[in-house]
Amino acid sequence: MFWRGVMLDITDQKRAEAKLRRSLEILRQTMEQRRELVARLEEAQEEERRRIAADIHDDSIQVVSAADLRAQALARRLEDPELRAEAAELHDTLREAVERLRHLLFELRPPALDREGLAAALRQYLDQPWGGPALEAVLDVRLDGEPPPEARAILYRIAQEAITNARKHAEASRLEVRLLSSEDGVRLRVVDDGKGVESLDLANREPGHLGISAMIERAELAGGWCRVEGAPGVGTTVECWLPLGWAVSTHAEPRDA
Ligand SMILES: Nc1ncnc2c1ncn2[C@@H]1O[C@H](COP(=O)(O)OP(=O)(O)O)[C@@H](O)[C@H]1O
Numbered sequence: 001m002f003w004r005g006v007m008l009d010i011t012d013q014k015r016a017e018a019k020l021r022r023s024l025e026i027l028r029q030t031m032e033q034r035r036e037l038v039a040r041l042e043e044a045q046e047e048e049r050r051r052i053a054a055d056i057h058d059d060s061i062q063v064v065s066a067a068d069l070r071a072q073a074l075a076r077r078l079e080d081p082e083l084r085a086e087a088a089e090l091h092d093t094l095r096e097a098v099e100r101l102r103h104l105l106f107e108l109r110p111p112a113l114d115r116e117g118l119a120a121a122l123r124q125y126l127d128q129p130w131g132g133p134a135l136e137a138v139l140d141v142r143l144d145g146e147p148p149p150e151a152r153a154i155l156y157r158i159a160q161e162a163i164t165n166a167r168k169h170a171e172a173s174r175l176e177v178r179l180l181s182s183e184d185g186v187r188l189r190v191v192d193d194g195k196g197v198e199s200l201d202l203a204n205r206e207p208g209h210l211g212i213s214a215m216i217e218r219a220e221l222a223g224g225w226c227r228v229e230g231a232p233g234v235g236t237t238v239e240c241w242l243p244l245g246w247a248v249s250t251h252a253e254p255r256d257a
């Protein structure tokens with residue numbers, strides 16, 4: 001009787017263990033599927049952005065620039081001062097249109113990211129006028145080589161969000177962006193000396209404010225990590241690390257050295 005009781009106990013325990021293992025396996029598979037899905041979505045989005053950016057660069061900007069040149073040529077032939085003033089206004093409007101298209105290009109996918117690499121793209125992004133007060137921006141790049149395209153795009157997106165946040169929310173006077181090759185990967189740090197993101201902001205992220213979550217998600221998707229820390233009077237630091245040598249849609253484990 002006693003032995004039977006013990007055996008039943010053991011059988012129950014084994015059954016429970018097997019059930020738990022199965023549940024864990026299903027959970028692991030679900031997480032893996034979700035990760036792959038998000039990675040594909042991210043890839044598709046980058047591709048779409050690249051295509052639209054290329055169209056804007058090769059088509060829209062060229063056409064508007066050509067119109068601007070013609071407006072300037074026309075202005076030179078006008079003698080009536082009133083008409084000349086109007087032509088000058090037309091020239092200003094067209095120049096503004098080109099500037100806005102260029103800005104859009106940088107938000108979408110700067111051609112420099114594919115052509116000249118991450119550092120050049122970030123330099124250009126920082127140099128773009130952004131419509132707010134001037135902010136001293138330092139870019140310090142110490143990379144052993146150019147990160148592969150997927151890592152490059154993710155690092156650019158994270159830096160872009162961190163820079164935009166510093167410009168939009170921090171009221172900072174100085175911004176530092178550092179890229180460093182380290183521990184089989186790339187480390188990115190964006191530091192501002194502004195009012196500091198509050199831990200409350202980080203804990204209770206409001207609906208519709210997805211920037212910080214997206215930075216963390218992107219880094220983790222690539223097998224890395226991203227941390228955002230801030231305090232009043234100290235500023236905000238966004239730090240992330242991405243492993244190199246992974247392929248987004250297959251596996252995200254860091255490559256062995
Ligand atoms: N560099 C920063 N300095 C100060 N506050 C920040 C900074 N970055 C983010 N925050 C705060 O955290 C909130 C969430 O940021 P985020 O998730 O990027 O959403 P969003 O930029 O759309 O508001 C911001 O609304 C802001 O209050």
Ligand SMILES: [Mg+2]
Pocket residue numbers: 161164165210211212
């Ligand atoms: Mg944001």
